[in-house]
Amino acid sequence: MDMSPYLDVFIEESREHLNNLNQFLLKLESCPDNQDYINEIFRSCHTLKGMAGTMGFEQISVITHEMENVLQSARNKEIDIDSKIIDILFEFVDITEDLVESISKTGIEEEKNIAYVLEKLKKAIRSGDCHTSENHNESKGLESDIFNEFEENLIKVAYDKNLTVYKIRVFLNEDCLLKSARAFVIFKNLEKFGEIIKTIPTVEDIEDENFEDEFTLYLISNSKAEEIKKVINSISEVKRIEISEVNYIKKEIILGNKRNLLKEETNKEDEDSEQNAAKSESNRLKTTKTVRVDIEKLDNLMNLVSELIIIKTRIEEIGDKRDIGAHELHEAVEYLERITTNLHDAVMKVRMVPIEQVFNRFPRMVRDLSKELDKEVVLHIEGEETELDRTVIDEIGDPLIHLIRNAIDHGLESPSERERHRKSNQGNIYLKAYHDGNHVVIELEDDGRGIDMEKVLEKAAEQGLLTESQSDSIINVDNALDYLFHPGFSTSEEVTDLSGRGVGLDVVKTKIESLGGTIDINTKKGQGTKFIIKLPLTLAIIQALLVDVGSEKYAIPLNLIKETVIINPNKINNIQKQEVVLYRGNVLPIIRLDEILDSTKNNTGSNREDITLVVVNNGEKQIGLVVDSLIGQQEIVIKSLGKLLSNIRLIAGATILGNGQVALILDTNALV
């Protein structure tokens, strides 16, 4: 059977499960006795194993199978989870991750040497005072009712319908000749009672006679146990059967809605089941239905919405030109506008994903790094529910990894050094995300040694980054920090595995700027460093003010505009060759856009008596932009100017106006 159509789904789901594994292994590490964590890990392993098996990826099934064994033994209290075992489990997860990545790239499983980790695992288990895991291979699964998500759903539905789930263990006579045929007869008979949702071993294995003389199956039915028993017993060559009701409610809670519950009640396993049932009911209501959608399809939808907005603007313009029926047209256009705005919002929301997806991999990374560097590090994460556009999410991971590595390697001191500075041995890293107007801010803070300004300047001079005038005069801190973003700049004396080659921050900065964001540093010597990354919430469509400059039209993003004012030219003063006006009690530098944009002047008809100023934010400051006239506010679709022109600093992008013409979007931050 051709599995390729399912490959994407497999990869996507595997990644989710791997992520889950990483998370819960970390939790398990800090709390090795927690059965819920073990169950959760087991469940992920099991699903992974099942999926990989179906897709024919053997190595993954073998590895996950071994992991299951370990966890099973841990569940049965035969082995203790210690750091050694956790390490090995992590290693297993890593290998599986590599395998999944190789599958996503090439479609086939890369050959990996998994034998040695398996060996390592065996040693680790034997070194413990416990049984080997081999014994469990056979009995595993029979004692535990482990279901994958699909089966779980079936069971939930069955409970909703007041049906019973039976676990039926069938033992055949040892001398039974055609075991698979016998099993088939049993299946046939049982199907009269209801639906068989799961068998152990799998149906394929049973058909291939890959079982000893017993098998287990799960049946959803509304019949009584005795009736079922009677029918099965009447089949020849059946030695005996065991039938029991599956009480899956408790597990369902643990497995089904792990997060909320794990927080609340980690150790109260023995609560009475009715109460649990009620809870599971309410939990079930909370889960919303989701659909996986290819991002390309969403992009396509987004483009269509963009086109719709363009044509709406065009109709608006036509309406403005004509008097006949203008009122009705106006109403219709207004209605259209409401719809397009809502549609745009809806599509944007679909594209939003919580930044959790990115943050989730950091605890694991920090753990590994802190072990490697022998530093105690605690990662505090806040605001992981903050939502960002999918395209930004995909891109922001690498820069953040870079910054976190930097923070652990350079930022945080070694424990002994920290002690000397009267800090606690434990270094802290705070990762925080929150919304700020139309932006999402990500802050990464460490309480390490901070950045040594003098050293930065020294290095900058050494590397010839300082011009003479700069090195003579006093350089303020902001400038010095800018050198950190220079390609090839590094203050590190030695190059480590992790960082120090100086290919770091400039790449981070470029990436963030390519996403339309900014990055700032705050640092205090001896107290730590804070990186503040500001990213735009939406990428594609913004509100903008259209203005005339000379004979050309430009768009200024509305979120950057403070206000527009009309001033008398007499009020303009010159301070050190810079034109300024007094504006709300402050000195406001003004910039003549026609000059800075080299526009051809359009003198005809423009009376130079009053000057229109657009006051925009420029970093912390404000500046006034002189324009010829204001056209109006409009929703615009941002289009890139393309690679060829990506270096034009004044221009943030382009947009297509209703009449089909291209207007450029000004980057007011680059004006000064």
Next chain:
Amino acid sequence: MSDDLKQVVVFELGDEEYGVDILQVKTIERLMNITRVPKAPDFVEGVINLRGEVVPVIDLRKRFELPARERTEDNRIIIVNIDSITVGMIVDSASEVLHLPESQIEPAPKMISGIDSDFISGVGKINDRLLILLDLSKVLKYKEIEQLENL
């Protein structure tokens, strides 16, 4: 010996005929409204709206430092795609598509009518006609951009 045929789009610039590989050409457009981009290199004419996509346009005459000429009805914008960059090139006129046997392509001589030989990948001969074949990635790679980057 069989000869591989190369299809080239032929266009004119001044008195010369040029050719670009047809695989690199997306479409050929008539002149349309071009929006100037301030602070761009001077041979960048601006950007156009190519069916919803914003595409930069360069003036090939300026690029090759040929004297400027008044625009006419014959002017065309050849939209090419090189190294995943889409760019329009304004040419005097675009006339035809020709099949050019590989054997008829010779390496570029040092100088052709004052155009930097760096831009030329070869010269094709068809009967009496000479076609200057352009190396488009070199045409688009310009020092000015690199200078801008270093600012």
